[in-house]
Amino acid sequence: MVNEINDNLITKKDGIYVDCTVGEGGHSKAIYKYTEGKSKIIAVDIDYEVLEIAERRLEDLAEKIEFFKAPYQDIDLVLKGLGIDKVDGFLMDLGVSTFQLKGEGRGFTFMNDEPLDMRMDTESALNAAKVVNEYDEKELARIIFEYGEEFKFSRRIAKSIVDRRPINTTFELIEAIKKALPYNEIRRRKKHLATKTFQALRIEVNKEFDNIRTALDKFTEFLNPGGRVAILTFHSLEDKIVKHYYKNQGNYKLVTKKPLYPSEEEVEENPRSRSVKLRVAEYLG
Structure with a gap:
């Protein structure tokens, strides 16, 4: 859902965007291209193996993308360590990566x-x-x-x-x-x-559900007014947490009144995307 994410997450091309679950780097690369290389991207992942893959794949974009091994619920520590007070968007993809599913010895599959x-x-x-x-x-x-x-x-x-x-x-x-x-x-x-x-x-x-709630609370501290949060969920319990959180926050408005779903073509190409839902909210300040 690259196009849907970029169209709803990016509010200004020269902004700062945080990919909290960079995985193998696909979303960060798409943000870079969509913003014509004008944005700064903070790429974070808890899994060191997939983070290394992302760094190798995007090494030619190193001036615009900074990589950090950290859990998304500790994003405040990453940003404070960089001296960044405000950003323009957060992206979280809560699915298990293809690498993790196929990785030998990880026990996900x-x-x-x-x-x-x-x-x-x-x-x-x-x-x-x-x-x-x-x-x-x-x-x-x-x-x-x-x-x-x-x-x-x-x-x-x-x-x-x-x-x-x-x-x-x-x-x-x-x-x-x-x-x-x-x-x-x-x-x-x-x-x-x-x-x-x-x-x-x-x-x-x-501890995925606890960590999602912690991260959502921390995003508010760092968002510029008009900044957005885009979250991809893969099952109903994650989606329920995200939906209720933003529904009950008076300082946010929903950009997507209902969740966005992948196209039929995308599902054909990637059957795992069948259950994906995208929700986007904008911080009002």
């Missing part, structure tokens, strides 16, 4: 047998193996129910996991989930049977 990790920040102490093997059954069920939206079978999955501990790999976890689900339920599901549980564990490991 259920397509390969890998150690249970799921950390976006590989220096973090909490990983999926600790959640799976150390959380009690009740807490596991809550996480799978709330974060995975596994409403009917969260307790059964949690019990199956606890009964099969220790679980150290993605395939071992998938087998525990499979044993908890009725055969007809497995056949009925359009997505992989482990999708919801993997989502729940990833959110818990990376």
Whole structure:
């Protein structure tokens, strides 16, 4: 949704824009091109491996793009460290990157047998193996129910996991989930049977919902009046947080009254974009 982001995020071409989840650099490069190289871009990511990829891909734009390894909820520390008081826009893409899904040993995918990790920040102490093997059954069920939206079978999955501990790999976890689900339920599901549980564990490991709320609060401190925030969400819980936050903020107005969705052509090219929603809000000052 490059065009939709640029059209709604960029208010002036010589502004300062913060890409809080730079990933492999696609959005930062698009902002640079859209602003004809006149803008300054602060590119941040918690994942050092993807940040290195972005730096290599955009090394010819080094004069206009500065890269920092940091979680987006600590964006205030990055900007203060640079001596930047105000910016004109923040962008957050809350999806898991293709690199992370395909990266060996990261444990984000259920397509390969890998150690249970799921950390976006590989220096973090909490990983999926600790959640799976150390959380009690009740807490596991809550996480799978709330974060995975596994409403009917969260307790059964949690019990199956606890009964099969220790679980150290993605395939071992998938087998525990499979044993908890009725055969007809497995056949009925359009997505992989482990999708919801993997989502729940990833959110818990990376404290994603808490971090989103923290970041949204900090953006206000640094936005110029008329500056904007653009956020791409990939599931309903993230979108709900963003929607309610800006709906209840008197110093913002919604640029997008309803979320924007990718075009049919984009979904054909990138099936993972099917669930993406873009919301944009403008700071009134």
